[in-house]
Amino acid sequence: MTDQNAEIETFGALKDKxxxxxxxxxxxxxxxQFRKHKGALIGGGFLLFITLFVLIGPLVWQxxxxxxxxxxxxxxxxxxxxWDSQANVLWSRPFGTDNLGRDIMATLIAGGQxxxxxxxxxxxxxxxxxxxxxxxAGYFKxxxxxxxxxxxxxxxxxxxxxxxxxxxxxRQPLRATFGPEGGMFIxxxxxxxxxxxxxxxxxVRGEILALKEREFVLAxxxxxxxPFLIIxxxxxxxxxxxxxxxxxxxxxTAIITESALSFLGVGFxxxxxxxxxxxxxxxxxxxxxxxxxxxxxxxxxxxxLSVNYLGDGLRDALDPRIRGR
Amino acid sequence: xxxxxxxxxxxxxxxxxxxxxxxxxxxxxxxxDPMAQVPLTVPPEVKERMREALGLGEPVHVQYWKxxxxxxxxxxxxxxxxxxxxxxxxxxxRVLSWQTRSPVMDIVVQRMPQTLWVVGMSYxxxxxxxxxxxxxxxxxQYSLFDQAGTFVSMIGFSIPPFFSGxxxxxxxxxxxxxxxxxxxxxxxxTDWASFKVQLQQMVMPVMVLALQTTAQISRFMxxxxxxxxxxxxxxxxxxxxxxxxxxxxxxxxxxxxxPIITVIALGIPAIFGGAIITETLFKVNGIGQLLxxxxxxxxxxxxxxxxxxFAILIxxxxxxxDVLYGVLDPRIRYD
Numbered sequence: 001m002t003d004q005n006a007e008i009e010t011f012g013a014l015k016d017k018x019x020x021x022x023x024x025x026x027x028x029x030x031x032x033q034f035r036k037h038k039g040a041l042i043g044g045g046f047l048l049f050i051t052l053f054v055l056i057g058p059l060v061w062q063x064x065x066x067x068x069x070x071x072x073x074x075x076x077x078x079x080x081x082x083w084d085s086q087a088n089v090l091w092s093r094p095f096g097t098d099n100l101g102r103d104i105m106a107t108l109i110a111g112g113q114x115x116x117x118x119x120x121x122x123x124x125x126x127x128x129x130x131x132x133x134x135x136x137a138g139y140f141k142x143x144x145x146x147x148x149x150x151x152x153x154x155x156x157x158x159x160x161x162x163x164x165x166x167x168x169x170x171r172q173p174l175r176a177t178f179g180p181e182g183g184m185f186i187x188x189x190x191x192x193x194x195x196x197x198x199x200x201x202x203x204v205r206g207e208i209l210a211l212k213e214r215e216f217v218l219a220x221x222x223x224x225x226x227p228f229l230i231i232x233x234x235x236x237x238x239x240x241x242x243x244x245x246x247x248x249x250x251x252x253t254a255i256i257t258e259s260a261l262s263f264l265g266v267g268f269x270x271x272x273x274x275x276x277x278x279x280x281x282x283x284x285x286x287x288x289x290x291x292x293x294x295x296x297x298x299x300x301x302x303x304x305l306s307v308n309y310l311g312d313g314l315r316d317a318l319d320p321r322i323r324g325r
Numbered sequence: 326x327x328x329x330x331x332x333x334x335x336x337x338x339x340x341x342x343x344x345x346x347x348x349x350x351x352x353x354x355x356x357x358d359p360m361a362q363v364p365l366t367v368p369p370e371v372k373e374r375m376r377e378a379l380g381l382g383e384p385v386h387v388q389y390w391k392x393x394x395x396x397x398x399x400x401x402x403x404x405x406x407x408x409x410x411x412x413x414x415x416x417x418x419r420v421l422s423w424q425t426r427s428p429v430m431d432i433v434v435q436r437m438p439q440t441l442w443v444v445g446m447s448y449x450x451x452x453x454x455x456x457x458x459x460x461x462x463x464x465x466q467y468s469l470f471d472q473a474g475t476f477v478s479m480i481g482f483s484i485p486p487f488f489s490g491x492x493x494x495x496x497x498x499x500x501x502x503x504x505x506x507x508x509x510x511x512x513x514x515t516d517w518a519s520f521k522v523q524l525q526q527m528v529m530p531v532m533v534l535a536l537q538t539t540a541q542i543s544r545f546m547x548x549x550x551x552x553x554x555x556x557x558x559x560x561x562x563x564x565x566x567x568x569x570x571x572x573x574x575x576x577x578x579x580x581x582x583x584p585i586i587t588v589i590a591l592g593i594p595a596i597f598g599g600a601i602i603t604e605t606l607f608k609v610n611g612i613g614q615l616l617x618x619x620x621x622x623x624x625x626x627x628x629x630x631x632x633x634x635f636a637i638l639i640x641x642x643x644x645x646x647d648v649l650y651g652v653l654d655p656r657i658r659y660d
Contacts, residue, residue, distance in 0.1 A: 039479075153343060156643065158594070158635030160601055161616055165351060165628060168620045256485045260602055263487040264617065276487070283491060287499045294495075297488035305483035 033317040040313020043306035050303055054112035065110040065273060069101035077104070077291050095295060099285070108295060111273040115255055115300070118188055118274070122254035125193030127200055127247055131239075134204025135231055139212060148205070151198050159195050163257065166191050167266045180269045188261060188268075192254050200246045207239045241318030248311030252304045259300050275300045330648050337640050344636045345396075345629075349389050352625050392629065395420045400430055424624045432627070433612060433634070439510050440611030444600045447531040451538025452589060458539070459546025463554060464573060474543060481540025490533045490606040497529060504529050508609040530607045534600065538592065545588050549581040556580075583653045590646040594638040 034040060075096040076088055095104040137147035167187060174183035211217065212235065220230050259276025261267045268274055270281075275296040282292035367375075383391070399419055406412060419428040462471040484492075498506040505526050514520050553559065554577055562572045601613030608614075612631060619627035651657050 153340060156340060156636060156639045157344060157347070158632055158639060161632045161635050162348070162351070164601075164617070164620055165348075165632060169352070169354070252483070259485060260487060263602065264605060266620075279488065279491070286491060286495055290495050290499075293491050297491065301480075301484045301488055304485070305479060308479055308483055 030317045034313050037309075037313035037316055039309040040317075043309030043313070046302060046306040047310060050112065050299070050306075051116065054109055054116055057109040057112075058106075061105055061109060063103045063106040065102060065106035066271065067102065069097065069103075071101065072097055073099055073101040074289070076289070080291075096289075096291065098282075098292065104292065104295065107273045107278060108275075108299065111275045111278050111296060112299065114185075114268065114272065114274040115258060115276065116303075118185065118192075118258045119251050119255040121185075121189040122192035122196070122258070123247055123250040125189060126197040126250050126254070127243060129193060130197035130200025130246070131204050131236075131243060133197065134201040135208055135235065135239075137201070138205040138208025139227065139231060139235070144205075147201075151201050154195070155198050157195070160260070163191055163195060163261065164264065164266060167261060171266075181272050184268050184272075188258055192257050196250060196253060196257075200243065200250070203242045203246060204239050207242055208235055211235055211238055241314075244318060245311055245315045248307050248314060252307040252311070255300065255304055255307075326648070326651060329651065330644075333644050333647065337644060341633075341637060341640055342393075344640075345393070345633050346389065348629055348632050348636070349392065350385075352629055353385055353388075392420065392626070396630065396633070403428075403430065420626050420630055422619070422624055422627045424619065424622050424627065429627050429630045432615065433631070436610060436612045436615050439508075439609055440597070440600060440604070440613065443508070443527065443530050443603070443609055443611065444534065444596055446527065447534035448538055448593065448596055450531055451535035452542055454535065455539040455542035456546055456585075459543040460550055460573070460578065462543070463547045463550030466551065471547075474547070478540040478544050481536045484536070486533055486537065486602045487606060489536055490529070490603060493529050493533060494606075506607070508607045510610050530603050530609060533606075534596065534603055538596065541592065542585065542588065546581065546585055549584050550577060553577045553581045583650070586653060587646040587650050590642050590649060593642050594635065597635060597638060 072090060072093065074088070075090050075093050076084075077094065077096045093103055093105070095108065097103055098107070133147055133151065137144045137151075170187055171184070174187045177183060178186055217230060217234055220234050225233070258267065258274065259279070262274050262276030263280040265280065267277055270277075278296040279293055279300070282289065282296075286293045395418060403419065420430065421427065422429045422432060425432065458474050462468075462474040465471055494506045497503045503525070506529070508526050508530060512519065512523055512526070514523050559572060559577060562576050563569075567576075597613070600611065601616065603609070604611045604613040605617060612634075616628065616631045618624075619631065
């Protein structure tokens with residue numbers, strides 16, 4: 001006992017001079033770093049706002065987006081009063097109505113629900129495929145060659161033309177099975193997911209290749225952990241940060257791709273609004289009613305911009321080499 | 326280097342074959358009927374004969390083989406015939422469009438110049454704007470210019486072309502009336518006045534496409550310059566007493582251009598894909614618009630050939646990027 005005390009005394013210089021700080025969790029550090037990135041903070045806030053806008057919006061703004069009100073068609077938004085006092089506006093229709101008298105505010109909310117739902121679902125699908133391919137290729141050496149060749153092949157497919165081909169060709173049977181809206185949703189989400197998992201797979205494979213040579217994986221294997229458990233318990237938590245960063249990029253591209261498909265006229269059926277569809281429907285009369293083009297366009301751009309900034313901030317916050325500097 | 330290039334060329338052949346098979350099977354699985362447009366008054370047996378005339382009666386593998394022969398064997402012969410006035414391809418069946426009953430490649434050749442003019446010009450303009458922005462942002466990192474550049478390129482990433490296109494049409498063609506909103510492809514440049522008209526109608530589509538190119542390449546250029554600016558050789562160059570302009574514009578720039586050139590090469594096929602939207606928006610009758618109309622008309626040979634041309638472009642420019650990287654960077658040797 002006394003021996004041990006003497007030994008501790010020798011290392012007195014190593015003792016902490018001040019009281020210990022409270023232990024900090026990793027996610028606390030991440031949040032502190034994330035908070036420093038103003039753009040990411042604003043972007044995240046805006047994404048939250050737009051999500052709430054489309055989710056809670058219908059409860060607050062209880063106008064049916066499909067209800068026709070032909071007497072009050074082609075109303076301008078109320079803000080046109082600022083420069084044109086003769087404008088045809090109605091205060092109960094703050095963003096005006098379209099050529100069939102449908103309330104633009106309500107269609108924007110409904111369109112946002114569709115666009116964001118497609119974006120999230122396609123992003124999650126492509127993340128799941130990408131992570132599975134990446135982890136399998138990185139962990140099982142035998143499958144690495146073939147899986148990476150397949151990834152290369154997918155990367156050399158012309159994506160936009162193929163998307164167009166697939167959507168136009170498979171529209172009818174899926175509509176017949178799942179209904180016009182459900183079928184289109186499954187088709188678009190599936191196709192965007194299948195054609196956008198490759199970057200995630202490459203990043204995850206690279207990380208897994210480096211991680212699996214580390215000692216903690218060796219230790220896990222030496223006590224007889226099965227490969228599946230090693231992947232789930234030890235590897236996946238360590239690749240969560242690159243996955244999250246590519247998730248934000250995936251969300252942005254999925255929203256843009258869905259809007260582009262709607263814009264080219266191969267998206268959802270005509271009475272089902274999405275932001276891209278609202279924009280493309282408004283293009284023929286954009287000279288008289290520019291707001292019908294601008295509002296959905298601005299919503300798409302702002303959402304994508306905020307997601308991109310969020311991804312930028314997440315990349316900095318989740319990288320331990322940058323964090324704390 | 327030459328052996329590497331040749332090996333890669335041979336390796337890209339199976340890739341291309343596989344891609345063509347994927348596209349072909351995708352089109353085969355499709356339920357669309359090319360006879361859907363034929364009037365209902367045409368009797369079924371006549372319809373059946375029309376179907377056979379299109380080559381639809383054959384089994385799938387025969388159809389695929391015929392397409393391969395037509396695309397890889399007959400079409401090159403047509404090109405040789407055109408160049409040297411020979412007659413190798415006489416009497417041989419070419420890939421025919423179901424819409425017009427004329428060879429697909431002839432239509433593609435007609436449409437190509439419009440696409441190349443608009444797309445190629447926008448890519449060059451985009452690069453010319455992006456490079457100075459990238460260089461200056463890196464040289465003055467975190468300055469006001471750099472922050473503004475970051476913000477503008479974020480916007481360039483985020484605004485999809487179908488919105489930025491509509492936006493410039495509303496502003497410059499509807500409100501200000503400076504530029505026409507429709508690209509007139511029949512316009513012929515003969516003198517100064519008509520050249521001005523051509524320039525005016527090209528400004529908007531080129532700017533819309535160039536915005537995206539600029540956003541991407543200026544970011545890459547900035548990152549690449551930043552990597553090089555802190556290297557030891559830069560300090561050595563400054564210590565030798567070289568002028569700052571020589572250090573940055575000769576020593577650093579030349580080394581930073583190596584990855585940028587490959588990025589530029591890799592971006593070319595993507596620009597062709599993105600041009601589909603811009604071409605639709607400005608009514609340019611290039612190959613993107615050709616693909617869209619062919620799709621809506623169920624013109625499978627045309628869709629197949631065009632998609633495959635896009636795939637060839639991607640594989641080719643991937644190869645070019647890899648080879649260029651090896652040529653430009655002496656540290657990389659493919660042996």
